[in-house]
Amino acid sequence: MTGEALLSVSDLRLQHRQAGILLDGVSLTVKRGQILGVVGESGSGKSLTGLSVLGLQPQGQLSGTLRFDGEDLTRFSSRDWRRFRGRRAAMIFQDPMTAFLPVRRIGPQIVEQIRVHTALSHQAARERVVSLLGRMGVPSPEQTAQRFPHELSGGLRQRAMIAMALSCDPELLIADEPTTALDVTVQTQILTLLKEIGAREASVMLITHDMGVVAQSCTDVAVLYAGVVIETGPVAEVLQAPLHPYTKALLRAIPPMTGSRPERLPVIDGVPPSPDTRPVGCVFAPRCPQVTPDCAIRPPMRGEGAHRAACVLVP
Amino acid sequence: MKGVASRLGQMVLVLFGISVLVFAVFFATPGSDPSVRIAGRGASPEVIERVRHAYGFDRPLPMRYLTMMDHLFISRNLTSYVNHGQNVVSEVFAAAPVTLSLVLWAALFWVAGALVFGLIGAAFQGEWIDRLVSLLALIGLSIPVFWLGEMVNLVSESRFHDSWLFSWVPPLGYVPFMTSPLGWAKALILPAMTLAVAFIGLYSRVLRTDLLTAMQDDALRTARAKGVGPWRLWFCHALRLSGLSALSLFGLDFAQLLGGGALLIEVVFALPGVGHLTYQGLSTLDLPLIMATVLYAAFFVVIANALIDGLYRLLDPRMGRGSHDG
Amino acid sequence: MIFSATGRFLYRRKSAAAALGMLLLLILCALAAPLYAENVGVDPMESSLAGTVLRDGKRVDIMQPNDNPLHLGLSPIGPSWRWGAYALGADSQGRDIAARLLYGARASLLIAFSAACLCLVMATFCGLLAGYCGGWIDIIISRALDILWAVPVYLFAISLSVVTVGHDLSFGPFHVQPDSLLLPIGIIALIYVPYAARPIRARTRSLSSAGFVLAARGLGASSLRIVFREILPLLAETVLVLSPLIMALCLLAESALSFLSLGVQAPAASWGSLIHDGEGLIYSRPVVAIAPGVAIILTVLALNALGDAAQAELRARGRR
Numbered sequence: 011m012t013g014e015a016l017l018s019v020s021d022l023r024l025q026h027r028q029a030g031i032l033l034d035g036v037s038l039t040v041k042r043g044q045i046l047g048v049v050g051e052s053g054s055g056k057s058l059t060g061l062s063v064l065g066l067q068p069q070g071q072l073s074g075t076l077r078f079d080g081e082d083l084t085r086f087s088s089r090d091w092r093r094f095r096g097r098r099a100a101m102i103f104q105d106p107m108t109a110f111l112p113v114r115r116i117g118p119q120i121v122e123q124i125r126v127h128t129a130l131s132h133q134a135a136r137e138r139v140v141s142l143l144g145r146m147g148v149p150s151p152e153q154t155a156q157r158f159p160h161e162l163s164g165g166l167r168q169r170a171m172i173a174m175a176l177s178c179d180p181e182l183l184i185a186d187e188p189t190t191a192l193d194v195t196v197q198t199q200i201l202t203l204l205k206e207i208g209a210r211e212a213s214v215m216l217i218t219h220d221m222g223v224v225a226q227s228c229t230d231v232a233v234l235y236a237g238v239v240i241e242t243g244p245v246a247e248v249l250q251a252p253l254h255p256y257t258k259a260l261l262r263a264i265p266p267m268t269g270s271r272p273e274r275l276p277v278i279d280g281v282p283p284s285p286d287t288r289p290v291g292c293v294f295a296p297r298c299p300q301v302t303p304d305c306a307i308r309p310p311m312r313g314e315g316a317h318r319a320a321c322v323l324v325p
Numbered sequence: 326m327k328g329v330a331s332r333l334g335q336m337v338l339v340l341f342g343i344s345v346l347v348f349a350v351f352f353a354t355p356g357s358d359p360s361v362r363i364a365g366r367g368a369s370p371e372v373i374e375r376v377r378h379a380y381g382f383d384r385p386l387p388m389r390y391l392t393m394m395d396h397l398f399i400s401r402n403l404t405s406y407v408n409h410g411q412n413v414v415s416e417v418f419a420a421a422p423v424t425l426s427l428v429l430w431a432a433l434f435w436v437a438g439a440l441v442f443g444l445i446g447a448a449f450q451g452e453w454i455d456r457l458v459s460l461l462a463l464i465g466l467s468i469p470v471f472w473l474g475e476m477v478n479l480v481s482e483s484r485f486h487d488s489w490l491f492s493w494v495p496p497l498g499y500v501p502f503m504t505s506p507l508g509w510a511k512a513l514i515l516p517a518m519t520l521a522v523a524f525i526g527l528y529s530r531v532l533r534t535d536l537l538t539a540m541q542d543d544a545l546r547t548a549r550a551k552g553v554g555p556w557r558l559w560f561c562h563a564l565r566l567s568g569l570s571a572l573s574l575f576g577l578d579f580a581q582l583l584g585g586g587a588l589l590i591e592v593v594f595a596l597p598g599v600g601h602l603t604y605q606g607l608s609t610l611d612l613p614l615i616m617a618t619v620l621y622a623a624f625f626v627v628i629a630n631a632l633i634d635g636l637y638r639l640l641d642p643r644m645g646r647g648s649h650d651g
Numbered sequence: 652m653i654f655s656a657t658g659r660f661l662y663r664r665k666s667a668a669a670a671l672g673m674l675l676l677l678i679l680c681a682l683a684a685p686l687y688a689e690n691v692g693v694d695p696m697e698s699s700l701a702g703t704v705l706r707d708g709k710r711v712d713i714m715q716p717n718d719n720p721l722h723l724g725l726s727p728i729g730p731s732w733r734w735g736a737y738a739l740g741a742d743s744q745g746r747d748i749a750a751r752l753l754y755g756a757r758a759s760l761l762i763a764f765s766a767a768c769l770c771l772v773m774a775t776f777c778g779l780l781a782g783y784c785g786g787w788i789d790i791i792i793s794r795a796l797d798i799l800w801a802v803p804v805y806l807f808a809i810s811l812s813v814v815t816v817g818h819d820l821s822f823g824p825f826h827v828q829p830d831s832l833l834l835p836i837g838i839i840a841l842i843y844v845p846y847a848a849r850p851i852r853a854r855t856r857s858l859s860s861a862g863f864v865l866a867a868r869g870l871g872a873s874s875l876r877i878v879f880r881e882i883l884p885l886l887a888e889t890v891l892v893l894s895p896l897i898m899a900l901c902l903l904a905e906s907a908l909s910f911l912s913l914g915v916q917a918p919a920a921s922w923g924s925l926i927h928d929g930e931g932l933i934y935s936r937p938v939v940a941i942a943p944g945v946a947i948i949l950t951v952l953a954l955n956a957l958g959d960a961a962q963a964e965l966r967a968r969g970r971r
Binding site: 469471475622 | 794795797798799801802804805806807809810811813814815899903906907910911913923926929930933934937940941943944947948951952955956959
C-alpha cells in the first residue's frame with residue numbers, strides 16, 4: 011500500500027485580510043504509510059497547513075489544490091467537511107489540556123466522535139473507547155474514561171487525544187506539535203506511539219519545530235520557511251545532505267550529540283519576513299549567505315528523486 | 326471539609342453583618358428617631374417620650390438588636406407598629422408563594438429569551454441581525470421596569486383588551502395555583518414577561534460575549550476537527566463551556582428578585598407578593614414589616630449564593646475537586 | 652491630549668458620538684426649562700384646576716368633562732400638535748406636562764450625575780484602599796462590600812429612603828431639609844458603590860503589582876506618591892469607562908425611588924415622579940406617563956451606548 015499518494019497539497023496560498031500572506035505556495039505530499047515531518051519556525055505556516063487540510067484555517071482567501079485520495083478538498087461543502095473531519099483525517103493538538111472540553115469526562119468526548127461518524131450504539135461506542143485507550147497504552151482504561159481532562163497527566167491526556175483521533179480509523183493523522191507541551195520522557199513515549207501508528211494504522215503528518223523529533227520518528231520531512239516549502243525528502247537524506255541553505259543553517263543550529271560543545275551555536279542572521287512583507291523572489295534570500303542575483307525570482311523545486319529543494323544552487 | 330466549614334463561617338459572618346446593617350438603617354440612623362415617626366408629626370414631647378418607652382426605644386441599642394432578632398427569627402412573633410397584633414413574619418411567609426411564582430415564570434422567559442437572542446447574536450456575529458439583537462438588548466436594559474409594566478397594562482387591559490391578542494388577559498391581581506392553575510398562569514404571564522425584559526437584554530449580551538469567547542477556545546477547535554455539526558457545536562460545546570459564568574450571575578439575580586427585587590412589578594400589577602407587602606409598609610411607615618422583608622430578602626440572597634456556589638462546583642469539575650479520586 | 656483622544660474615540664465610534672449628541676441635547680432641554688415655562692406662560696409647580704388655555708383660537712378649560720357616556724368627573728386636557736402651552740396636555744393637577752417634563756429632566760439628570768460622581772469617588776476610594784493595601788484592610792473592605800451587595804439594591808435604597816426622605820434630619824450641626832436632593836443623591840450613590848468598587852479594586856491590584864510600580868517603590872517612592880502619580884492616572888481610565896454605566900443605573904434607581912414617592916418630593920418633579928403622577932391617568936391620558944418614560948429610555952439608552960463604546964475602545968486598546 012505504501013507509495014500511493016494519500017494527500018497532495020500543491021501551491022497552497024492563504025491570504026488573510028489583516029495578517030497578510032500566511033501561506034505562500036505550500037506543496038507537499040503524504041503517501042500512505044508515511045510519517046511526514048513538517049518542520050519550521052513558529053510563524054512559518056506549518057500549523058496552518060495542517061488546519062487547511064481539515065478546512066479549519068482562519069477566514070481568508072485560499073487558493074491552490076488539496077487532493078485527498080483523489081478527492082478535491084477545495085470543493086467540499088460544509089456537509090462534506092463534517093463527514094471528512096474526524097472520519098478520514100483527524101487531528102491532535104499541541105496542548106491536550108486545552109484541547110479537551112474541560113467540563114466533560116474523557117470517555118463521552120471520544121464516544122461523541124464515534125457516534126457522530128458511525129451508527130454504533132452508545133454501549134458499543136463506549137466499549138470501543140475503552141479498547142482504544144488500552145491500545146494507546148493507557149493504564150486502567152475503564153477508569154480513565156470516567157475522568158475529567160484535568161485529572162489526567164499530560165502524557166495520558168495526549169494518549170487519550172490520540173485515541174480520540176484514531177477512534178474512527180482515519181487514513182491520515184495530523185499531529186500539531188503533539189509533544190511540545192509534554193515532559194521529555196513522555197515526549198519519547200508519545201513519539202514511539204505515533205511511530206507505531208504510522209507503521210500500522212494511518213499515515214501521519216507530524217508538525218513540529220524540532221528537527222530532533224523529525225529525526226527520531228519521521229520517514230520523510232518537509233521544511234517550511236515563511237509560508238513556503240523549501241525542501242522535501244526522506245529524513246535520512248535531508249539530514250545527511252541538506253540542499254537548501256536554510257536547512258543547512260537549521261541543522262547547524264542543533265548542538266552536536268557527541269564531541270565537545272561549541273562555544274556558541276551558529277545562528278542565522280536576521281529574522282523571518284513577516285506575513286505582510288514577503289519577498290517576491292526566494293523567501294530566504296534576505297538572510298541567505300550564498301545569495302545570487304538569480305534569487306530575485308522564486309525558484310521552483312528541483313533535485314533528483316525524492317529529495318528536492320527550492321534553491322538556485324541545487325543542480 | 327475544612328473549606329466547607331470556612332465558607333459556612335464566612336456566610337454566618339455576612340448574615341450577621343447584614344442584620345446589623347439593616348437594623349442600624351432602621352433604628353440607628355443619626356437624626357431619624359423612630360419614636361417621633363410613630364407619634365406623628367407635631368406630637369408633644371411627652372407623647373414622644375411615652376412612645377419611646379412603650380416601644381422600648383429607650384433601651385440600649387445592642388439590647389434592642391437582640392430583642393428584634395429574637396422576634397424575627399426565633400420566636401417569630403414580631404408585630405406590626407401599624408396594625409397592632411398583626412404578625413409580620415407570618416405575613417411575609419404568606420406572601421412568599423406569589424413572589425416565587427412570579428419569579429419562576431420570569432426566569433423561564435428570561436432564560437429562554439437570553440438563549441435565543443444570545444445564540445442568534447453569536448452565530449450571526451457582525452451581521453445586521455446581530456446588530457438588531459444588540460440594539461434590542463440595549464433598549465431592553467434601558468427601560469424602567471415599572472414604566473414598561475404600566476405600558477403593558479395600558480395595552481392589554483385598556484386599549485387593545487378587546488382584540489384577539491389580549492382578550493384572555495385577566496384583570497390585575499393574583500390567582501393562587503390551588504384555586505385555578507390556568508388562572509394562575511394567566512395572571513402571571515404578562516407580569517413575568519415584563520420583569521424578564523431587562524434580564525433578557527442583560528443575559529443575551531453576556532451569553533453572546535461568552536459564546537464568542539468559547540468559540541475561540543482550543544476545545545472548540547478540537548470539536549470542529551472531530552467533525553461535529555454546527556448545532557452540536559453551539560449547544561453541546563460552546564454553551565457548555567460558557568454557560569457557567571452566566572449561571573452564577575443568574576443565581577444572584579434570581580435570589581435578588583425573590584427577595585423583593587420584584588417590588589416594582591408587584592406594585593404595578595397588583596400582585597400581593599413580598600415586594601407588595603414592603604410597599605404597603607412604605608406607605609404606612611411600618612418599620613418592622615419593611616425590616617422583616619428586607620432582612621429575609623438579604624438572607625435569601627446569601628443562602629442562594631452559597632447554593633449556586635455549590636452547584637457551580639458540581640458542574641465545573643475543575644473547581645474544588647483537587648483531592649478527588651474515583 | 653485628552654481632547655484629541657476623545658475626538659478620535661468619537662470619530663471612530665459613531666454610536667458613541669450619536670449617544671453623546673443625544674445627551675447634550677437632553678441637557679440643553681433641561682437647561683431651557685424656565686425659558687419654555689416663561690415663553691408659554693405656565694407654572695410647572697402650581698396646580699391650576701380652574702385655569703383655561705387657548706387652543707385652536709378658543710379658550711378651553713384645562714380640566715374637561717370626561718368623554719365617557721355619563722360625562723362623570725373631569726380629566727385633564729390632552730396633547731395637541733400645536734406649539735404652545737399644554738402641548739403635551741395637563742396632569743391631574745392641571746399642570747403643564749411639557750414644562751414638568753423639562754423641570755423633571757433637571758432633577759433627574761442632576762441626581763443621576765451627582766450620584767454617579769459621588770458613587771465613583773467612594774468606590775475609587777474603597778477600591779484603591781483595598782486593592783493597594785491588600786491584607787486585612789482588603790478583607791474588611793471586601794467583606795463590607797459583600798454585605799452591601801447581598802441586600803437587593805432597590806430594597807436597600809427604599810429602606811434608606813424610608814427612614815430619611817421626608818423627615819427633618821439633623822446630623823450634628825448639619826440640618827437636611829426633608830425635600831433636599833442630597834438625600835436621594837447620597838442613597839443612590841451608596842447602593843452602587845459595591846458595583847463600581849469591584850472592578851476598580853481588581854484593576855488596582857493588577858496595577859500595583861505591575862513592573863513600573865515595583866520600580867517606583869524600588870526607587871524609594873512613598874506609597875502616597877505611588878498611588879497618586881503612578882496608579883491613579885491609569886485607574887482613571889477604568890473609572891471613566893465605568894461612569895456612563897453607573898450613571899445609567901443611578902438614573903433608573905432615581906426614577907424607581909421617585910415612582911415610589913421616595914425620591915424627589917412633590918411639588919418638585921423628576922421623571923420617575925411624573926410616571927407616578929401618570930399612573931392614575933394611565934387609561935384616560937396615557938401621555939402623562941408615556942412622555943417621562945420615553946425620556947428615561949432615551950437617556951439611559953444613550954448612556955449605555957456610550958458606556959459600551961467606551962468599554963469596547965478600552966478592550967481594543969488593550970489588544971493593540
